[in-house]
Structure formats: C-alpha cells, structure tokens
Amino acid sequence: MESATNHQAQAPSLHDDVGKLPVGSTPAITAPSQRIIRWFQTLTIEQRVLTGFSLVFVGILIISAISYHNTNGLLRNNGLDGRSHALIQLLGSIDAAMGEAEGTHRRYLVTGEQAYLEAYKRVIAQKPTFTTYLNELTQDSPEQQRRAGELNRLMERQVSVESKAITHVQERGIQSVRKMALEGAGRRELDGIHQIISEMDVYERQALNRRVIESAANTRHTIMLLAVGAGLQLVLLASVYYLIRHDITERRRVAGELQHRGELLEAANKELEAFSYSVSHDLRAPLRHIDGYAALLRKTVDQSLNEKAARYLQTISDAAKQMGQLIDDLLVFSRMGRQDMLQTTVNMDQLIKSILSDLRLDLHGRQISWTIASLPEVKGDPSMLRQVFMNLLTNALKFTSTKPMASIEIGVEPPSSDEVVVYVRDNGVGFDMQYAPKLFGVFQRLHRADEFEGTGIGLANVRRIVHRHGGRTWADGMPDKGATFYVALPRGGIQV
Amino acid sequence: MTLAKPIVLAEDNPRDAELALAAMEEEHISDKVVLCHDGAEVLDYLYCRGPFKTRLKENPAVVFLDLKMPKVNGLEVLRTIKADTNLRAIPVVMLTSSREEKDLAESYTLGANAYVVKPVEFQQFLSAVKELGVFWGVINEPPPERACSHQ
Numbered sequence: 001m002e003s004a005t006n007h008q009a010q011a012p013s014l015h016d017d018v019g020k021l022p023v024g025s026t027p028a029i030t031a032p033s034q035r036i037i038r039w040f041q042t043l044t045i046e047q048r049v050l051t052g053f054s055l056v057f058v059g060i061l062i063i064s065a066i067s068y069h070n071t072n073g074l075l076r077n078n079g080l081d082g083r084s085h086a087l088i089q090l091l092g093s094i095d096a097a098m099g100e101a102e103g104t105h106r107r108y109l110v111t112g113e114q115a116y117l118e119a120y121k122r123v124i125a126q127k128p129t130f131t132t133y134l135n136e137l138t139q140d141s142p143e144q145q146r147r148a149g150e151l152n153r154l155m156e157r158q159v160s161v162e163s164k165a166i167t168h169v170q171e172r173g174i175q176s177v178r179k180m181a182l183e184g185a186g187r188r189e190l191d192g193i194h195q196i197i198s199e200m201d202v203y204e205r206q207a208l209n210r211r212v213i214e215s216a217a218n219t220r221h222t223i224m225l226l227a228v229g230a231g232l233q234l235v236l237l238a239s240v241y242y243l244i245r246h247d248i249t250e251r252r253r254v255a256g257e258l259q260h261r262g263e264l265l266e267a268a269n270k271e272l273e274a275f276s277y278s279v280s281h282d283l284r285a286p287l288r289h290i291d292g293y294a295a296l297l298r299k300t301v302d303q304s305l306n307e308k309a310a311r312y313l314q315t316i317s318d319a320a321k322q323m324g325q326l327i328d329d330l331l332v333f334s335r336m337g338r339q340d341m342l343q344t345t346v347n348m349d350q351l352i353k354s355i356l357s358d359l360r361l362d363l364h365g366r367q368i369s370w371t372i373a374s375l376p377e378v379k380g381d382p383s384m385l386r387q388v389f390m391n392l393l394t395n396a397l398k399f400t401s402t403k404p405m406a407s408i409e410i411g412v413e414p415p416s417s418d419e420v421v422v423y424v425r426d427n428g429v430g431f432d433m434q435y436a437p438k439l440f441g442v443f444q445r446l447h448r449a450d451e452f453e454g455t456g457i458g459l460a461n462v463r464r465i466v467h468r469h470g471g472r473t474w475a476d477g478m479p480d481k482g483a484t485f486y487v488a489l490p491r492g493g494i495q496v
Numbered sequence: 497m498t499l500a501k502p503i504v505l506a507e508d509n510p511r512d513a514e515l516a517l518a519a520m521e522e523e524h525i526s527d528k529v530v531l532c533h534d535g536a537e538v539l540d541y542l543y544c545r546g547p548f549k550t551r552l553k554e555n556p557a558v559v560f561l562d563l564k565m566p567k568v569n570g571l572e573v574l575r576t577i578k579a580d581t582n583l584r585a586i587p588v589v590m591l592t593s594s595r596e597e598k599d600l601a602e603s604y605t606l607g608a609n610a611y612v613v614k615p616v617e618f619q620q621f622l623s624a625v626k627e628l629g630v631f632w633g634v635i636n637e638p639p640p641e642r643a644c645s646h647q
Contacts, residue, residue: 281564284593284616285509292515292618317618324616331595339597 045247052240056233063229070222077211077218080140084208087137087144091197091204094130097123098155102190105162109169109177117166124159131155141207144200151196158186158193269338276334283327290320322455326443329457333442336464341381343493348375348422351382352410355390362397371409378420379493384465391458392424392485398452399428399483407482419471419488427482431475439475462487470494501557503633504541506532506573507591508565515618516560516591519625525633530556535568539576542583555586555639558632561608563592563599571602578607585639587632591625 043051101123108116131152138144169177294316298305305313352372356363378385393408400406406427413421431439431446438444440463445456459473462485466473470490477483503525507513513531520526532538538561540546544553559577563570570590577583589610590603603611612628615621 281593284614285512287616288593288614288618288621289511289515291616292511292518292621295618295622296515296518321617328595328616335597 045243048243049240052236052243056236056240059229059233059236063225066225067222070218070225073218074215077215080211081208083137083140084204084211086133087204088201090130090133090137091201094134094151094155095194095197097126097130098158098190098193101162102158102186105166105186109165109174112169112174120162120166124162127155127159141203144203147196147200147203151193151200154189154192154196158189161186161189272334273338276331279327279331284324287320287324287327291317291324294320326455326457329455330442333457333461333464336384336387336461337468339384341384341468341494343379344382345377346380346382346385347377348385351386352389352393355386355393358390359393359397362394366397366401366406367404368397368400368406368408371407371411373409373411375410375412375422376415376420378422378489379491380469380489381465384468388462388465388487389422389424391462392487395458395485396424396426396428398454399430399447400426401452402429403427413486418491420491421486421488423484423486425482425484430479430481430483431477432479433477436475436477440473459485468494501554501633501638502528502530503629504530504532504538504556504559506535506538506559506561506565506570508533508562512562512614515621516625519622520629522622523626523630525629528633529629534566535561535570535573538573539568542577542586555583557636557638558587558589558628560589560591560628563590563594563603571599571606574603574606574608587636587638589628589632591628 040048040051101120104116104120104123107113108120134148134152135145138148165177294313298310298313301309352375393410396408397406400408408427409423409425411423411425413423429447429452435446438446440459441456442460443456444460445454463473466487466489470493472488473486475483475485503520505513505516507516513533517526517529517531520529530541532541538559541548541551542555542559544551559573561570561573565573570592574588574590577586577588584607587609588607589612590599590608591612591614592599593614595613600611610628612624615624
C-alpha cells in the first residue's frame, strides 16, 4: 500500500521535471514548488485528503469573507445613494423656496398686498425643516457639511434682510424701501444661495456617479471572485476525489492480491502437510527394519561375532536410531507450525515451576545456582509456551553440564507497553555471536555431536512457536562465557 | 504360555511382519498368529470368506491393525469391525508408524481399543510387540464367542 501511493505520487513530479528542464527555468524559481511537491509526497493518503479538504475549507472561508465585505460595501453605497438623491431633491426645494421667498417678499414690498406677505411667511416657515434635513443629509461628508453651513448662513441672512425690509415698509411706507423693493432685499444672498446649491448639487452628483462606478466594479469583482473560487474549489474537490478513489482502487487491488496469495499459501501448506505425513510413515519403517534386522543378525550369529563386527552392527543400529530421532523432531517441528493454537492467560511462574519439576531427574547430581525472578502472566498457548521454556531450560542444563558450578537465571526485562520479554541466561559454553543467525535454524548445531547430543531442532521449535504467538526471539552469547536467550511476546497476545 | 485363540496381525510390510513374528516367537505365541497382508484379507478372515472359509469358527483374541495397507486400509477395517454387531466385541489394537493426531483421534472415535506407535528402536519394538501379544493374547480375557454366527 505505502509503496503503491508513493509510486503514484512520484509520477507527476517526474513528468514535471521533464516538462521544466527544456524551458530552462532556474532552480531558484522551481525550488519552492518542488519543495511543496516533495513535502506532499511524504504525506500519507489520510494527510493528503485532510490537506485537500482544509484548503477547500479555507478557500470557502476567504470567499465568504470577501463576499460579505463587498456586499456590505454595496449596501452602504446604496444607503448613501438614497441620501444623495434626497439631498439633491432637498437642494432643489430650498432653491425654489428661497427664490419664491424672494419673489413674494418683493411683491409685498411693491404692492403691500397682505396675501403676498402671507405667502412669504408660509415659505419661510419651512426654513427650520430645511436646516434640519440639510444637516442630517450632509453629515457623511465634511465638505458638504461646510457648504450646508454656508448655505444656512446665507438663508439666515436672506431671511433677516427680508424681514428687516418688511418691518421697514410697515413702519415707514413703501417709499422708504422703494429701491430695495425693486432690486429685492435679499438679492445678493439669493445669488450666493444659488451658487452654493449648484455647487452642492454638482458635488453630490459626482459622488453619486463615483459610487455607481465603484459599486459596478465591486459587483463585477465579487462575481469574478465567486466564479474563480468555485472553480478552484471544484478542482480541489476533484483532486481529493481522485486521491480517495485512487487509494480505494489500490486498496482493493492489494486486498485481492493478498487473498490470492493467501490461497496459494494455504495450498502450499496443505501439500507440505501431506508431505510430512508421508515422511512420518514411510521413512520410519525402513529405519525400524535396519535396526530390527541388525538386532536379529546379532542374535543369530551371537557366538561367532568378533568385536569389530559387533561394533559395526552397533553403529548401524545407532545411525538408524539417530535418524529416527531426527524424523520425530522434524515432525514435532512441522506439527508446531500447523497445530491449532489456544489463546489464554498463562501463569509463567507456575509454568517454570512445573518444567523444573519435570526436569528434576536431569538435575540429579548437578551443582546449579538458580536465579528465578517473579514472572508476569502472558497470553498464549500453554502447552506450546511450555515447549518453548522446556527447550530453553534443557539447553541451559545441557550447555552448562561441563561446568562444575552451573548458574542459570530466568528473568524478565523491564516492562514495556507492547511486549513481555523473558530471558534464560546460563554460564555454559556459550557461542560465538557470528553464528547467532544460525542458532534458530532447523537442524543447525553449533557443537559437534560428540560434545553435546541433540538434533538441532529445539531452538527452531522455540522460534516457530514464538513467531506463531506474534513474538520475537534472539540470543546473546560469548564462547565459554554463557548465553542468554530472549523470548518477547506481545502483551495482548497475537492479534488475529 | 497357552494361547486359546488366534491373534490376527494385519501388516502389509513383510519385514515388519517378520520382525513382529520374531518378537512373538520369543514369547512362544507366534504359532497362533494369523498374518494378513492387507485389510481385505483381514475382513475375509473375520467373515470366514475366501481362503478362510474352512477355518475354525471362532473370533480372534485380538486384531493388530496397521493403518496404511493396500486395498482396504486400517481405519476402514476398524470401521467395519466396530459397525458389525458380531465383530464389535473383538479387541482391535492399532499398530502403526503414525503419531499423527488426526489418526489417533479418528481411531479412538471409531472404537479402537488401543493405539500403539511402532518404536523405531528394535529393542523397544520387540518389547512393545511382546507385551501386546502377551497382554491381548494371554492376559486379557476375550469376549464370549460369536464368530461367523451370522452366516
């Protein structure tokens, strides 16, 4: 699985390199992108998918934020537009009202008609409302505010000049204000008012125009951003989909392959089983015959047998027996590989105790100093684990038999979270570490048959059983300095 | 030693047969041994058929059965014996090279009275066969007679 995804991930980068080299781009420019590609290749499929989804998520966040900001701008401009239109309308009204005020007041001055005075008063009664609106509608722009102030002042002045003229005419008659009446009392102010209002009008219309352009651009940008963002999200999502899909296909393929291999392995195992079964039957019979007929021969010619002939016959028997032992051991070894395994809690203290009690005949007449630690419980098959420690302990006994004072230690390594490591240490003949890899092989022996007996199957059995438990075995040793054999078993038992 | 009834030894391998007979010879019970060379011959003997048509109508004291035999193998012979009400009582001892668990289990399930693995070492083989012969042929009291009574 790991190698498969790596292969897949490397393919595009290879293609990139081929594509870039002829263009002659400098390494300085491609370095960061290559670094990103290299970094991406180190990720697992889960991390890649997560990266993809995070990018999509961040993208959505950014687009949402920008859209929100832009829409807010549009709304604000919209509000400002409403004010501008209201202001323009108001300015028109003020302009007309002040013009009318000037007109009606002049007519009153000239004619003295009360109706004109009434009309005049009606018009200028609107002034405070104008002032209030004007202040309100210009408060966003200091410049317009300033003009509004100026406008107010001029209106103020026009009204005050006009009302002075009206008082005048009422007190002293038309003649006294004749000139003023003809020209209009607030003529100058009214011109100023016209001037300012048109300035304000132009300014507001420009601002309105500016905002319209701004809003249009804003809207265009938002639409573009949404389109590009959506496109990018789609590309990202498509990549993530591709990653996941590719991974699933790959997993399916691997699973299929595994199943196929499993079937092949099972078939091979069955064949091997049949083979070892026939070995157990058919190899044993001739051996029995060799030994049997040698014995019968010895018995038949008993009297006339010289010493040499007797030794030959003995050798024939011994060889046959030895081969019988080898076959038996091999069969045990083969059976260990396929026998059904129990999975229970094994009390190692009791296990060792019972093995030592079985070995007590071998211990007879030996000087042995035992160091046995308190051992933990392990998960596994009790009879198989018994075989493991039986083999290790008989080995320890066997290889310390040349020492006047044997010392054998059964201990446990400091606890780790996933393994229980039990060791058997002796001060026997030991072994050269360069032969360590051979120790656990079938029929591998590091000592001559006349030094220590044995068929060389015990440690192979140890390793096979420990492997079936999902554990490990290894050994430390030095010639003539003893050996230590370690058995590491998974703490929770083998995971099926 | 006096041996009342015959011992049937089913053994296809002539050398094994000779060695077994040599062992019985030492106990002077070999003359009562009926040697069959395959499973079919054992069944012929038990049912008094073919070459055994004229034999004395009595069941053997014991049948020693090898597992791997031509024609009819040991387990098939065992199955036949234990399925037949007239033969069921005959003690059957499996005498084989196989130490395989499934052979052991199947033999006992089918009703074998004993299961003996032939030792490779001749001395052990000798004593095993001698003991078996003496125990089943002499010491053990065979079941009451019903041989070929169905015929």
